[in-house]
Amino acid sequence: MPISVLVVDDHLLFRRGVIGILKTVEDIEVVGEASNGEEAIRVVKQLQPDVLIMDLCMPVMSGIEVIRHFQDLAVATRVLILTVNEEERSLYEAVKYGAQGYVIKSIDPDDLVNAIRRVAAGEAVIPSNLAIKMMLEITNLESSAASLIESLTSREIEVLRELGMGLSNRDIARRLYISENTVRNHVRNILDKLHMSNRVQAAAYAVREGIVKGNENL
Template sequence: MRVLVVDDHPLYREGLVGAIDTMPGKEVVGEAADGAEAVRRTAELAPDVVVMDLHMPELNGVDATRAITASHPDVAVLVLTMLEGDDSVFAAVRAGAKGYLLKGADRAEIGRALDAVAHGEVVFSSSIAQRVLAFFAGGRAAGATPFPELTDREREVLDLVARGLTNAEIARRLVVSDKTVRNHVSNVFAKLHVAGRAEAVARARDAGLGV
């Protein structure tokens, strides 16, 4: 099994590569530090499985997963991330991920998940499996709205920011003043604890907004 490891933290990526390389029948054929590089390396290396982090610079893991599964449907994407919220899980599944593990997973769990997704199966960490089943059985559970700490209008503004609109364009779309939009954007940044627009867009797209 040929594996591509994608993570923007060098030490974690190095440790993961070492762990996978010791697993029988598995070989790490490449690494990537962001989503854009992951898409390029997938095209170059033709791995069987891509182990994908979600919160990364350049191109987040959800968008990278979407691009990879669209262009290379035979490549399985296994998400391995610290993000355990419903928004991230469902966004990754919608993008085409075949598995979703949390970074607390041990070597044995990662090995089993790699085997599963490589054979066309779907696998989730036990802590989120029940939520995923509930989602597909009866729709999103109550309280699964993206970023519940935001007001409806702030969430709407964040969605438009994630779609690439400027503050002035958002103001025209919502028929409000530029100052009102600036205030909403500032509130969103504060509530999400992000430093700027690019980080807010990454968080929003991880949660399925702006797509």
């Protein structure tokens, strides 16, 4: 099945441009579009797309507010932020509330398509030039997860270490000689045990707790 995508941006020309690019990709299907955050939530409830591509700065309701509302929605839609805003705080807030990816509007079309595929597969997509800034923000976040490391199995700690190095599920599977499906199951268990919403937060935790050295992330 193709990856179903909802495109949300208040600039019609840009929104239609993104849709035009995605319509040429065989494994991606644009199922809808919206011009503001409030409309995005309504359409997500109706269509439940695999991936929501969304700007942060929008009228009526911002992208951050939409992501926060997702915590109360029983949908599996993953969020990829596509924005011109490179402010550290905006990145931190987007990831904190559950965004799986964050890319800049100047991104190459092929890289955007790849980002959509990775987010749909449950991977995190953070530009390398912003990753360290985001890590610094998240490491300052007060967390009770430090005492939860004991709840992880030895294999889960190995997977967490690879997450901290920024590796994809495929790379982790190859390095640990296990299947990608097994990696996904381990990542899900890690997030549940550490009470985290996405793998980016888990990667930051791995760095903060010394499971992997900070300079190995990128």
